Amino acid sequence: MFRLSRxxxxxxxxxxxxxxxxxxxxxxxxxxxxxxxxPNSELLVYPPKIIPRKVTLENFKTILFSGRGVNVGRSFLxxxxxxxxxTIGVLVTATPAAYAFxxxxxxxxxxxxxxxxxxxxxxxxxxxxPVYLLLDRLxxxxxxWAIILPPIGPAFGVFLLRQFxxxxxxxxxxxxxxxxxxxxxxxxxxxVPLMRPALxxxxxxTFLGVWNDLLWPMLVxxxxxxxxxxxxxxxxxxxxxxxxxxxxIMAGAFIAAIPVLIIFAFxxxxxxxxxxxxxxxx
Numbered sequence: 001m002f003r004l005s006r007x008x009x010x011x012x013x014x015x016x017x018x019x020x021x022x023x024x025x026x027x028x029x030x031x032x033x034x035x036x037x038x039p040n041s042e043l044l045v046y047p048p049k050i051i052p053r054k055v056t057l058e059n060f061k062t063i064l065f066s067g068r069g070v071n072v073g074r075s076f077l078x079x080x081x082x083x084x085x086x087t088i089g090v091l092v093t094a095t096p097a098a099y100a101f102x103x104x105x106x107x108x109x110x111x112x113x114x115x116x117x118x119x120x121x122x123x124x125x126x127x128x129x130p131v132y133l134l135l136d137r138l139x140x141x142x143x144x145w146a147i148i149l150p151p152i153g154p155a156f157g158v159f160l161l162r163q164f165x166x167x168x169x170x171x172x173x174x175x176x177x178x179x180x181x182x183x184x185x186x187x188x189x190x191x192v193p194l195m196r197p198a199l200x201x202x203x204x205x206t207f208l209g210v211w212n213d214l215l216w217p218m219l220v221x222x223x224x225x226x227x228x229x230x231x232x233x234x235x236x237x238x239x240x241x242x243x244x245x246x247x248x249i250m251a252g253a254f255i256a257a258i259p260v261l262i263i264f265a266f267x268x269x270x271x272x273x274x275x276x277x278x279x280x281x282x
Contacts, residue, residue, distance in 0.1 A: 029257065036060065036251035043246050059251035063236070072252065074225070075232035080259070082147050082228060083210040089152040090206045091199060097153070098161035099187050103173065113162070116155045132219060146220035147228070151210060157202050164198040165191060204267050208260060229256055 031050055035043060036059050038052040064072050100106075101113045131150050132141075140146050168191060176186045192199070214230040221227050227235070233252045 029254075029261070032250050032257070033254050036247055036254050038247055040245050040247045059247040060255075062245075062248045063252045063255065071224075072229070072232055072236070072255070075227055075229045076255065078226065079211055079229040082144060083207045085144075085148055086151050086210045087203050087206045089148065090154060090157050091203060093153045094157035094161055094202065095192065095195075095199070096187065097158045098165055099183075099191060101158065102162045102165035104183065113158075117159050119155045120159070128216070128219070135220065141220050142222050142226065144226065147210070147213075147217055150216070151206070154206070157206070160202055161195065161198055164195055168194055200267055204263055208263065211256075211259060 034050055034052055037055045037057070038049075039054060039056055039058070042049065042053065101109060127150075135141050135146050135149075140149070172190055173186060176190060181189075212230065213228075214234060217228045218231045218234065221231065224232070224235070233249075233256060236249075236252060
């Protein structure tokens, strides 16, 4: 009888567990996709059929071209634009701030850093009213700036990058100083290339956070021409109130999930590497 070694048995068990968990995670997405390809009448059948007997693209045509006052295609592009701009802004502001807390010496550095980190324990809902009133005073409501400005400079981004920077050997900085390298040049030419996993992870988390945000855009954006994808889909769902058009709603949900699936498929390893490394500090 063929016997596996202990190491191979453990790998086989872990592989089976990983496949089962992966299927459990992916099954709702698969069901959502198949539901979007079914006529709404078939979704009422009991027991429900996962594999559609009749494939149709009518649900995607309805959600894209008959949005009942909301242009889903335009909202999709708006969400891509806003998420990209916010991601760039977060990287540009969080990187030098994290470098200052990790490498520069100044009075009150540690106290200021931990005060910033302490804001992570505060619920986001605490900031909704004061930020909203501030944007109202600045007359930025119902503009893209109302979505772009508040997320820039996040405490989590500063914390993540700072912890990663602490893992960079001091010898590299000492050698750079001997060669006459300024702190800014050292940050750009040495630190940033070494921090690629952390930067990519922060970019992914920021992009997905803006992409999936529903509450804040619904509060600050009222013009349908400026509405991102998630509020647009929520408004369309409200328009369908009283009718059962789950296939159309599933089509919109699948369109919104496409960028998320693509990002995690190609960049999930960066998130794992960055988070596993950022916990190491001096």
